[in-house]
Amino acid sequence: MAAEAKRVVDLLGGAKVLGAKVRTLEDLKARIREGLPYKAVAAVAKAIEGNGIKEEELSEALGLPTLRTLRRRKKRNKLEPGESDRLVRMARIVAKAIEVLGSNEKAGTWLDRPNRALGGKKPLALLDTDIGVEQVGDVLGRMEYGVYS
Numbered sequence: 001m002a003a004e005a006k007r008v009v010d011l012l013g014g015a016k017v018l019g020a021k022v023r024t025l026e027d028l029k030a031r032i033r034e035g036l037p038y039k040a041v042a043a044v045a046k047a048i049e050g051n052g053i054k055e056e057e058l059s060e061a062l063g064l065p066t067l068r069t070l071r072r073r074k075k076r077n078k079l080e081p082g083e084s085d086r087l088v089r090m091a092r093i094v095a096k097a098i099e100v101l102g103s104n105e106k107a108g109t110w111l112d113r114p115n116r117a118l119g120g121k122k123p124l125a126l127l128d129t130d131i132g133v134e135q136v137g138d139v140l141g142r143m144e145y146g147v148y149s
Helices: 003-011 014-018 025-034 038-047 055-061 067-076 081-101 104-111 130-144
Strands: none
Touching: 003 014, 003 025, 003 038, 003 081, 014 038, 025 081, 038 067, 038 081, 038 104, 055 067, 081 104, 081 130
């Protein structure tokens, strides 16, 4: 598995949380289609905690209609496949932010602050759509290569 995919799996909690070893992208796709355990949400949140990221923001980033929905997923310990896919997209961005910025704390702070290059929106608020994920990823890519935006 590629290094990026391994970082994403680790952010999701690895085999301990996912309930199986994820060695390939096919393994990860299978887990997404089954629905990831809620603990994977907690694992990603923990990676960027300490930055004041609220449960409501996390719920919105996962494209959940209400905070109550997130709490129901926690109670039954399973996400729907679409929610699992959005969580993996979020984990990819978090992994990239950690890589570019150098620490979990810096990545969490960056994700939770309005960004001029993103129209004044917080990067975390854009992760609910594929286009938003692409925009945030583009900004991180420009930062990685020293291109100011």
